[in-house]
Amino acid sequence: MRIGELARATGVTPRALRHYERAGLITSRRERNGYRDYGSGTTNRVHNIRHLLAAGLTLDDVQVFLPCLDGDIRAAPPSPVGIQVARDRLAVLEHRIAAQTAARDRLAAALESLGENAVRGVRAWDVPRPGQRGVS
Template identity: 45%
Template sequence: MRIGELARRAGVSPRALRYYEQQGLIRARRTANGYREYSEADLKLVTEIRSLLTVGFTLEDAKPFVACLRAGHESGADCPESVEVYRRKLAEIDDEIRALLVRRAEVAGQLSTACPGCVLTKQEKT
């Protein structure tokens, strides 16, 4: 399939596909007239990349998942390198949550100081 069809089926722009190609995540074959040509396997790669990006992974994070799929695995998560990326990302998210909880407590404290008589709503208390 050509780049436009892959873009439409994957729900991305042709520009994004060219960028993924520049980053080494997908590889287009070239026809005699120079058009990019993609396969169903490329659609699976792009779908994997998009699903990872949607939940906060970077293109760099996606590389082990793409390599895993290229190696013939059914899922990009079937390889130890991908599992390690999941673990690292979860640790990053946990760190972000802890930092947000600290910031939240600081802002709630500042609100209490600024407005001693104010009653915090249930949402503000948690």
């Protein structure tokens, strides 16, 4: 099947499919005219890749699952390596969430200290940037 057909069958853009191919997650055979020709099992593989990405894993993380991407990854028992990859990714996400929450809280506190009336009339270009006078 050609890339457009695979894209329609999986709901993934051709650009994403080319990206997955560059990452070594899917393969194609090139026809004489240069078009990509994907095997019928690629549809299932792409669905599994999307499932793992939707769970919060990265393409690098998905590499660990290469041996089982052609099967029913949702029904298969998890491997110890897969569980560790998921735990590691969860730790990264929790760290990022904590950092973003702290930044949000600092910004909210700064706005609150200005008072409600002062905040309403502030324009983006009036707010001093770090390194400008008046910013600590």
